Amino acid sequence: MTAKAALQSMTGFARTQGADDRVSWTWELRSVNSRGLDQRYRLPSGWEALEPEIRALAGETLSRGSLQANLTTKAGKAPAKLTINRAVLDQLVAITKELETEVPAAPARLDGLLSLRGVLEESEDEESEEQQVTRRAAVRADFSRALAALAEMRGQEGARLQTLLQAHLERIAELEAAARACAATQPAAIKARLKALLAELLEAEPALPEERLAQEAALLVGKADVREELDRLAAHIAGSRELLAEGGPVGRRLDFLCQEFNREANTLCSKSSDVELTRIGLELKGAIEQLREQVQNLE
Secondary structure, three states: OOOOOOOOEOOEEEEEEEEOOOEEEEEEEEEEOOOOEEEEEEOOOOOHHHHHHHHHHHHHHOOOEEEEEEEEEEEOOOOEEEEEOHHHHHHHHHHHHHHOOOOOOOOOOHHHHHHOOOOEEEEEOOOOHHHHHHHHHHHHHHHHHHHHHHHHHHHHHHHHHHHHHHHHHHHHHHHHHHHHHHHOOHHHHHHHHHHHHHHHHHHOOOOOOHHHHHHHHHHHHHHHOOHHHHHHHHHHHHHHHHHHHHOOOOHHHHHHHHHHHHHHHHHHHHHOOOHHHHHHHHHHHHHHHHHHHHHOOEO
């Protein structure tokens, strides 16, 4: 049985660091809401060739969101390579031999000669291609670690969003049930209004034909009937709950359902001929807007 995919938020942050004996580096990853997957990278000069690789890694991990990835590097002190200045050393050896017959002293020792200024010189050890490849792999691995940390944070935020979305859907379901109960009392009110309208139309001069009276009556009844809107609302609630149970990148589909929710709530309010039903419809629109605001954060 396949495990249910977790919901993911589109917002998150992650930071990783690494270093070798020559360079230290830091990755900072931020993601925010976006209609699709938008990737932006800021890499130091000389690291541009890394972008296609890490862009592919991000595309395998994230479905939506605006990703901003920054790499900063800092050069450390390269290990020194000691070399002997043969010209200076030969000159010192010649001088010591020349002075041996003139100055009574112990023979010059190697450690003494090497400690003299100019004999030993420091130079940077030239970096091999293998060392560069190793560093590149380490930097790429640290990007993968940052990406995994970002996905984990987005998952944690997604779990919090799921709780909020379920609560909003529960409130919408309660309001849909209240609207349905209120609408059930409407036939009597519609009947009374219809009788009053028919009385006015029958007294009109000249008298309206029966066909026209039937049309007016049908129009009044059809306009006041909100059962179809309530049935669609119930279907959207069930569909939204199924998407939350499905998990994964369902943000786009939930956003579409929010638009449909709002469409039915607007129609409900426009059809309502009852103060209480109108109040419920307006409260329903507010609950739907709260749902939509949270859905905007979902991958």
